[in-house]
Amino acid sequence: xxxxxGIEVSLAVSEAVKLANVDVVAAYPITPQTHIVEHLxxxxxxxxxxxxxxxxxxxxxxxxxxxxxxxAGARTYTATSSQGQxxxxxxCYIAPALRLPIVMSxxxxxxxGPISIWNDHSDMMMSRDTGWIQTVAENGQEAFDxxxxxxxxxxxxxxxxxxxxNLDGFTLTHVIEPIEILDxxxxxxxxxxxxxxxxxxxxxxxxxxxxxxxxxxxxxxKAQDEAIKSAKPVIIEAWQEFGDLFGRYYKPVETYRTDGAxxxxxxxxxxxxxxxxxxxxxxxxxxxxxLVRIRLFRPFPFEEFLAAxxxxxxxxxxxxxxxxxxxxxxxxxxxxxxxxxxxxxxxIWNYVAGLAGRDVTIENFxxxxxxxxxxxxxxxxxxxxxxxxxx
Numbered sequence: 001x002x003x004x005x006g007i008e009v010s011l012a013v014s015e016a017v018k019l020a021n022v023d024v025v026a027a028y029p030i031t032p033q034t035h036i037v038e039h040l041x042x043x044x045x046x047x048x049x050x051x052x053x054x055x056x057x058x059x060x061x062x063x064x065x066x067x068x069x070x071x072a073g074a075r076t077y078t079a080t081s082s083q084g085q086x087x088x089x090x091x092c093y094i095a096p097a098l099r100l101p102i103v104m105s106x107x108x109x110x111x112x113g114p115i116s117i118w119n120d121h122s123d124m125m126m127s128r129d130t131g132w133i134q135t136v137a138e139n140g141q142e143a144f145d146x147x148x149x150x151x152x153x154x155x156x157x158x159x160x161x162x163x164x165x166n167l168d169g170f171t172l173t174h175v176i177e178p179i180e181i182l183d184x185x186x187x188x189x190x191x192x193x194x195x196x197x198x199x200x201x202x203x204x205x206x207x208x209x210x211x212x213x214x215x216x217x218x219x220x221x222k223a224q225d226e227a228i229k230s231a232k233p234v235i236i237e238a239w240q241e242f243g244d245l246f247g248r249y250y251k252p253v254e255t256y257r258t259d260g261a262x263x264x265x266x267x268x269x270x271x272x273x274x275x276x277x278x279x280x281x282x283x284x285x286x287x288x289x290x291l292v293r294i295r296l297f298r299p300f301p302f303e304e305f306l307a308a309x310x311x312x313x314x315x316x317x318x319x320x321x322x323x324x325x326x327x328x329x330x331x332x333x334x335x336x337x338x339x340x341x342x343x344x345x346x347x348i349w350n351y352v353a354g355l356a357g358r359d360v361t362i363e364n365f366x367x368x369x370x371x372x373x374x375x376x377x378x379x380x381x382x383x384x385x386x387x388x389x390x391x
Contacts (some may be wrong), residue, residue: 002246004180009140010035010173011107011294012181015078016147020051021188023074023194026065030084031117032169033107037079046156059084063102070100071208072217073199075151079104081169082109085123089130095162096131098209099198101154103164104132105147107169108269110356113383118357119169121269121320124297125330127164131224133231134269134298135238137167142295145248147366148182151193152238159231160197160239166297168270170357190245200240205377212265228299232384235296247334250299254293261290263369268294269320271360278365287301289369294331308338314347316372318365319384320354328352328384336382349374358388 007015013036013128017025025044027037043049051071056062062078070076080088085106095102120389124134133153137143139221143165150163167173200206212220236252244250256276258264267275272293282289292315294301319329327333332350339345349372354360364387371385 002186004178005180006176007140007147008035008128008174008176009143009167009179009183009275010107011039012140012144013147013167014039014043015181016144018076018147019182020151021075021078021193022049022051024052024069024076025078026056026062026069026076027078027080028056028059028062028084029389030059030081032109032119032173033081033084033105033261035173035364036105036107053280057346059088060091063088063095065316066102067091067095067098067100070095070102071200073116073194073196075155075194076100076102078381079105079107080292081107082111082123086111087125089127090194092127092130092132094209096228097220099227100162101160103147103150103154104162104164106164106166106238107173108166109169111213116356117169119171120355121166124166125186125321126297128330131161131228132298133159133161133163133228133235134296135163136295136297137165137172138270138293138295140172140175140179141248142250143167143172144179144181145242145246145250146189148191149238149250150243150317151234152242153235154195156234156238157197159227159234161227161231166269171270174259186246190242201364204331216261230299232296232299250295251304252294252296253304254295255308256293258290258292258308261288263289263373264309264312264315265289265319265368266294266315266331267363268297268331271320273317274360274362275318275365278362278369280368281362281367282357287369300334300338303339305335306342309346312346314372314376315350316358316368317350318347318368319350319352322352322355322386332384345371348382352384353387360387364388367378
């Protein structure tokens, strides 16, 4: 039976990986991801997880090892953060191209420079176009559940793509939350033993990942694009199955008090819960504001997002990464692309906030809602504002 316990979120993720019965964990420690792989090494050393734990010399080696083990048919896991993900980025492009169903947790953290160990979504955005499926956890329970979901989706024969589950560094990774930990029999009902569709075999040697000449490269990329687009129904199906078994249902896009709301906030990650409190406060004061939370970032859920914002007059998109392109943040770019063909599209203003762990308060979300309404009323050309920045 499932057991509800108070546990650090990082350790809950490790427990989910154990319940997934992984075969290989290859990882290098980096703040704030370290507790995840540290606990996994203990589980292996103590005999609670029958797996190979490979302590590599760098994140580049970690992802290289994961590609090798996954290609050999092993259920494979790793975790990283920030500069570590930057170091493994070269190999991150290779995993989806080879259709390797690796699962990776990313404890989201800002990128240098200057050096910062605190949380934002810079690393997540750095890897947005590598070809990995990406989900975003809002709290500890989601971090646990989405880890199991990631294996279920990645290894589905209709998908065979690697999956990143993002969880905010420190804000989630290092806090203790009440989390329902499933037992092994329950997880086994949801996640069957891994049956690799393709694998390296010493008895039947083949080459994988050879040079792609101009005659084949475009078609290879087209195949990748079709694969990740085709994964979305499987992602949704796997969430439905999880809900049917365990009572917790997830969707690519979640809404909160959006009925009749003319102004919507758009968020991802743990700050969505602060935004919900802000929405409650504004609603209590007679302000028609709602919240749209993105859980599936890649492939981006265009149809679900359009349905969630239908009827809104203005949208305030909060980014936790700065695009450094003069146009604001990456999430706002996705939102604008989603709404581009809409005849009656709402007015959009982007807010960049919470960089490197800077606080984003209830008052800041009220400020965003008021700001987008004022900008729309003044007819300002859509732009962006950095919240809590000293100028």
